[in-house]
Amino acid sequence: MSQIKIVRIHNELLGTYGDQGNAEVLAFRAKFHGITANIVDVTYNDDLPTNGDIYLLGGAEDAAQLLSLEALQRGDNLNILHLAIERGAVILAVCAGFQIIGNRFVANGQEVDGLGLLDVISVPGDKRFVGDIKTTSSILSFELTGFENHLGRTILGPTAQAFGKVITGHGNGDSNYDGAVNGNVFGTYMHGPILARNPEFADLLLTRATGRKYAQITDPLALKYATWRRKVI
Amino acid sequence: MRLKIAVLIAKFAALLSKRILRRSGETISGRVLLALYPRAITELSKNKKIICVSGTNGKTSTTKALVSIISSISKLGTVATSPSGSNLERGVAAALMQKSDFAVLEVDELHLSRVIEEAKPKVVLLLNLTRDQLHRMHEVKRVADRWAKSASAAPGTLFVGDVDDPFVAVALNSAAQSKRISFGGRKHQDGAVCPSCGKYLKWVRNNYKCPCGLTNSNPDEIFEAGSAAFRNATMANVVGKYLGAKPIAVDEKSLERSVDQIHKGVKANIRLTKNPASWTEALKSVTGDNAVLIVNAREVDGIDTSWLWDISFSGLSGKRVVVCGERALDIAYRLHVEGIEAEITSSFKDAISKFESGASVQVLAAYTAFHELVNS
DSSP: OOOOEEEEEEETTTTTSSSTHHHHHHHHHHTTTTTTEEEEEEETSSSTTTTTEEEEEEEOHHHHHHHHHHHSSSHHHHHHHHHHTTTOOEEEEETTTHHHHHHHHEETTTTEEOSSSSEEEEEEEEEEEEEEEEETTTTTEEEEEOOOOOOOOEEEEEOEEEEEEESSSOOTTTTTTEEEETTTEEEEEOTHHHHHHOOHHHHHHHHHHOOOOOOOOOOOOHHHHHHHHHHHH | OOHHHHHHHHHHHHHHIIIIIOOOOOOHHHHHHHHHHHTTTHHHHSSSEEEEEEEHHHHHHHHHHHHHTTTTSSSOOOEEEEOOOOOHHHHHHHHTSSSEEEEEEEOOOHHHHHHHHHHHOEEEEEEEOOOOOOOHHHOHHHHHHHHHHHHHHHHEEEEEEETTTTHHHHHHHSSSEEEEEEESOOTTOOOOTTTTTTTTTOHHHHHHHTHHHHHSSSHHHHHHOOOOHHHHHHHHHHHHHTTTOOOOOOOOOSSEEEEEETTTTTEEEEOOSHHHHHHHHHTTTOOOOOEEOOOOOOOGGOSSSSSGGOOOOOOGSSSSEEEEEETHHHHHHHHHHHTOOOOSSSSSSHHHTTTTTTTTEEEEEEHHHHHHHHHO
């Protein structure tokens, strides 16, 4: 595959916490592998493209989160995401986006059904978690760093596996784990954006999306940045 | 009587701070005063006409502009005002200790409610509301809700603001008295959701109209479009006119929060930048070939740097860009992904030394970096 389609879902709604940068980092890293990346911005009124390779959701405020959910439940959108997962496409959902793709969550005091793409439920806690976060993940050979800013607590069901083990910070709420993963569907509370802070994770997503193993990238600045954050958090 | 004593002690504390610690002494007096007399803001506001200025960007410069507008109608010839940038309760209290008939107060967005409640201002000027310091504000909507609630609880106060910003418009709609100003509409980075009803906000080019009624299409006064500095000065003049003062000429340069300095022969224009909206505005002004960007992430800068990804830096393409500050690597990597290779340096001094004597450099500085450079 020399071309890849990155679908940035509802950036106008899910772009409050900088997560739109994930699409840019994916496209940037893809270039090193000789892949041409095409970032498609899907807004609230649009239908999702059926042929995306990576679908991205970001963090949002409550009202925006509910609007995004409503749009993704409209028409054929949810079915498109289910089919995408079946054919091996990647989904990376951050914070409010992570809650949206789960089974249930609470926003603006209202409990709603999520998209059910990850076996998790989220509820509000009594204290907002704001600060740097560092985790390790069994599927990655490096530590992940990011910034969390959320009130939500997330509880994993039997078919979801925790994405990261928390070293610093709070994650899903018990300070033990952050996020969830099932196959190529990833959910996390980490902003930063997560792929800017951890560019090797972007490479893993590209590998998963294309089914190809790529040679390691030499980008000294990316490595310096990621290594420094891992050291100071 | 107790208030008078508290004021005397607070003034004495300021004097000690100035003499011994060589600090400005302005916020210490407010702190001491509020500790000794918690109701000081309410009491000291009673014989003054108070004007509050709040918003994400432009508070300090607009407050200064309003002071010069109001000084022409002050009978005592002095207008009490907050020490530069000190916009929490202690700054307000310190300002109100000054003898005057008018006070123009810069107030932090999250602290505006309490100041309105206690100082009972005659006018509140709301400039804008965009994403900023989300580690502290958490959500833009949270701040907007507080504004709207205080506006509805202050029937004696006139609320003036820019309704092209939907968050400001909600606050003005909640007020018993308001003056809705428009500059012909403009896009808002956080304007996708109606802050009044939570529905997807319908925008036609630069203007919004929600079925719930929130719109910028029915202002009380309309002005031509302009820079943020122009808009703020224009609104300051509207407030001045309401109070009977003559307008001042709009000097955008003086409202930009920028200073010119010379470092080892390099001419540096240093401008304050602190969030996506102010960076975007400041980047428009980078017209030369050289730029230095300073990024810190202390409390007032915002401790999370994710927002650097909300800004397009493409305007810097082709220029010589040098970065420094505690988070130089964050900005360097952000630029790198956008195709701009910056030189990374360890301090402002090193950054400036990269340029030849006689060169002109535009410096965009994080809040804490700006203050260090201006006060050094």
